[in-house]
Amino acid sequence: MRGINKGLLTASLVRTPITCEVPISGSAATLTVALMTLAVATTRDNGTQSIQYLPFTLIGAQAKNLVDRIAKLPEGPVVLVGTYALEQDRWDDKASGDPRSRLDAKMLHVEIADGPFSFRTDRKGNYILEGGMNSITVGGNTTAEPTVRYAPNGDKIVEVGVALNEVYQKAGQRAEKVTYVRVTAWREQADILEALPKGSPLIVDGALNYENWKDDDGNQRSTLKVEAHRIVVVAKPGAALTPPAHVTPPAIPDNAATASKIPDVASPDQAPEEEDLPF
Amino acid sequence: MRGINKGLLTASLVRTPITCEVPISGSAATLTVALMTLAVATTRDNGTQSIQYLPFTLIGAQAKNLVDRIAKLPEGPVVLVGTYALEQDRWDDKASGDPRSRLDAKMLHVEIADGPFSFRTDRKGNYILEGGMNSITVGGNTTAEPTVRYAPNGDKIVEVGVALNEVYQKAGQRAEKVTYVRVTAWREQADILEALPKGSPLIVDGALNYENWKDDDGNQRSTLKVEAHRIVVVAKPGAALTPPAHVTPPAIPDNAATASKIPDVASPDQAPEEEDLPF
Structure with missing residues (x-):
């Protein structure tokens, strides 16, 4: 299926952005790239907390403008709000020639947000935005069978790769790109993900996570992953749909007259009149 | 500020989509437009339920394909999942010549979703998807001072118009469009919205609502609005930022050794080591 790849973030800058001037091949000009770490504390639907330190890049004139504006702000926490997409950077390793x-x-699109915000600080004095936004939607096809592992508390964690096949316009021409992203799921969402064979189309609404670990050779490794909050499995053309798990009929209100007194609040016991349905 | 305008929906079709073939001016060809009402029940962060019957349009080959696929499905509820944007249709009234x-x-981008889903039915037997997704992000500038009204239970409701100024590519050329949308806010979000003077830039994460009412002349009126779940006020260039409302220092863990045994779960008492921070 056609890829979906869009995130929304409200988080605090951990430190001054790093700016790089990257040479543009075949030109004397350079491209400004800003590298930023943003921190955000969010509460999941099940009440648990997630604290993420997330890396973002910003390119071009927007990067220059943002860094200039941040430099002029007085001392104190800075909150950014913006939209983003995941993108695979690909290159060949200079020593081995291997593709990386x-x-x-x-x-x-990023803006400086104005509070009043609440923060927590970590042991190093970094500001972490309390109750920010960390949401991302990705859509694509799974690239393998899901893998299953267990957290120290026994929670099942299912993980799978998803390929986002996006079509976009490049200088007026149709261009394609593929982004590979790993999706992790816990609890009910883990059960949904575990059941999917390779190639399954799905849409995931979740949060961006940054994981880092030491690999078997002792190298520091890190990657961005999407923690699934809601997974919607997409039907393959021609395949039968799964029958409903549960259908709740309308309740009979204790006093039907009461409901009709509050016409602007939709009630499960009410159905809109024919003329109120849009189509 | 530059507009943001993107929604994500998982909801059930209330009935068979209506398809229209719209003539393309200056051409013998027609454009397929599908009109659909989708129903979704969601639970807000404060535990209250929202049931929405929402109108959507789908245009072109995608519309034709979707309607054909739906026609081939056996009897039963159909769930769609997709992304959407709000758009203002403008025309001149044929009788009066007034702009409308x-x-x-x-x-x-829309897909047929595969369950197993749970539904409730309303009094008319329409399927309403339980626990679907109804989320939209809009960003722009307020077009007026906010208005305040009160719900029957005394809750304050603040409403304001927001202009989304989007830039897009049309046949390789830079084009602009403005979409005007009304944003409503309750409780804490109402207080944030009420304080904003006309022209304030903001980003709203919320849900799409469909309101209908009778106007003073007895005409049936309806409109789409965005119910704000989270409002982020954007700082104007050069303006000072509001100081933090609250800063929580890191807690001293009862037993620091315990925390370090679970290295893959971020704790509020931990800060990542320097080499673990991306930038």
């Missing part, structure tokens, strides 16, 4: 890739979160 | 406009939700 890295998943980046590229800001599409 | 209507806010539409245009599907950008």
Whole structure:
């Protein structure tokens, strides 16, 4: 299926952005790239907390403008709000010639947010925005059978790769790109993900996570992943749909007259009149 | 500020989509437009339920394909999942010549979802998807001072118009469009919205609502609105930022050794080591 790849973030800057001037091949000009770490504390639907330190890149004139504006702000926490997309950077390793890739979160549109915000600080004095936004939607096809592992508390964690096949316009021409992203799921969402054979189309609404670990050779490794909050499995053309798990008939209200006194609040016991349905 | 305008929906079809063949001016060809009402029940962060019957349009080959696929499905509920944007349709009234406009939700990418889903039915037997997704992000500038009204239970409801100024590519050329949308806010979000003077830039994460009412002349009126779940006020260039409302210092863990045994779960008492921070 056609890829979906869009995130929304409200989080605090952990430190001053790093700016790089990257040479543009075949030109004397350079491209400004800003590298930022943003921190956000959010509460999941089940009440648990997630604290993420997330890497973002911002490119071009937007990067220059943002960094200039941040430099003029007085001392104190800075909150950014913006949209982003995941993108695979691909290159060949200079020593070995092996192809390498890295998943980046590229800001599409970013603004400085104005509070009043609440923060927590970590042991190093970094500001972490309380109750920010960390949401991302990705859609694509699974690239393998899901893998299953267990957290120390026994929770099942299912993980799978998803390929986002996006079509976009490049200088007026139709162009395609594929972004590979790993999706992790816990609890009910883990059961949904575990059941999917390779190639299954799905849409995931979740949060961006940054994981880092030491690999078997002792190298520091890290990657961005999507933690699934809601997975919607997409039907394959021609396949039968799964029958409903449960259908709740309308309740009979204790006093039907009461409901009709509050016409602007939709009630499960009410159905809109024919003329009120849009189509 | 530059507009943001993107929604995500998982909801059930209330009835068979209506398809229209719209003549393309200056051509013998027609454009397929599908009109659909989708129903979804969601639970807000504060535990209250929202049931929405929402109108969507889908245009072109996607519309034709979707309607054909739906026609081939056996009897039963159909769940769609997709992304959409709000768009203002503008025309001149044929009788009076007055300019008219209507806010539409245009599907950008839609798929048939596969369950197992749970539904409730309303009094008319329509299927309403339980626990679907109804989320939309809009960003723009307020077009007026906010208005305040009160719900029957005394809750304050603040409403304001927001102009989304979007830039897009049309046949390789830079084009602009403005979409006007009304944003409503309750409780804490109402207080944030009420404080904003006309022209304030903001980003709203919320749900799409469909309101209908009778106007003073007895005409049936309806419109799409965005119910704000989270409002982020954007700082104006050069303006000072509001100081933090609250800063929580890191807690001293009862037993610091315990925390370090679970290295893959971020704790509020931990800060990542320097080499673990991306930038």
